[in-house]
Amino acid sequence: MDFFDKIGKKASEAYKMTADKTGKLAKETKLKLKMGDLKAQINDVYEEIGKRVYEKHIREDDETAEKEIEEKCVKIDVLSDEIESLLKECMELNNKKQCQQCHTEIEKEAKFCKHCGAKQEEPEKEPEILEVQVVETVEVSEPQENANKNNEENSFESKDEKDVKNNLEETVAVESDVEIDRENTEKENENLEKTVEIESNIELEKKEQE
Numbered sequence: 001m002d003f004f005d006k007i008g009k010k011a012s013e014a015y016k017m018t019a020d021k022t023g024k025l026a027k028e029t030k031l032k033l034k035m036g037d038l039k040a041q042i043n044d045v046y047e048e049i050g051k052r053v054y055e056k057h058i059r060e061d062d063e064t065a066e067k068e069i070e071e072k073c074v075k076i077d078v079l080s081d082e083i084e085s086l087l088k089e090c091m092e093l094n095n096k097k098q099c100q101q102c103h104t105e106i107e108k109e110a111k112f113c114k115h116c117g118a119k120q121e122e123p124e125k126e127p128e129i130l131e132v133q134v135v136e137t138v139e140v141s142e143p144q145e146n147a148n149k150n151n152e153e154n155s156f157e158s159k160d161e162k163d164v165k166n167n168l169e170e171t172v173a174v175e176s177d178v179e180i181d182r183e184n185t186e187k188e189n190e191n192l193e194k195t196v197e198i199e200s201n202i203e204l205e206k207k208e209q210e
Contacts, residue, residue: 024093024094027093028090028093028094031086031089031090031093032090034086035083035086035087035090038079038082038083038086039083041079042076042079042080042083045072045075045076045079046076048072049069049072049073052065052068052069052072053065053069056069091105091108092108095107095108095109096108097110097120099113099115099116099118099120100113100118100120100121101113101116101118102115102116102118104116106120
């Protein structure tokens, strides 16, 4: 069983390596085809520029020639930058890089170029971006502060007014009750006097009759 397991493991590793190489090769081929297409486009633009330069030479009054030639030169710059980017991507697949001096393809980890001998400087590392938490403070303007103070004062004043009003209502209620009690007392006294007077009259009548 161990023998067959080892064979299966080696076969799996070999298949994986082959698949990686095949995928890398396919990607590299695709990149090179695209670079070839871009180079063909650049050659076409070169021909167009040469044609416009000759036309301008023949017709000196051709005022649009310079503008058109400038636009075509810019187009070549764009295509060249795209080719450069694809070339770097292609070299990355093969662990290669360009010499900083002669632009020859060399090993990625090489410290010196094997063609011109130039020392390869290490690329500058991008500075780490530190996340800074910004705490937003809200400043209250002076008019707003005054408004808040006025609201507080008004709230206190309204509270005091309510207390005074309540006290006044209680005082009025007490005075009203006292007035009612006084009136009731007066009525009772009057009734008592009338009762006494009636009884007195009755007593006198009795005495006269006797």
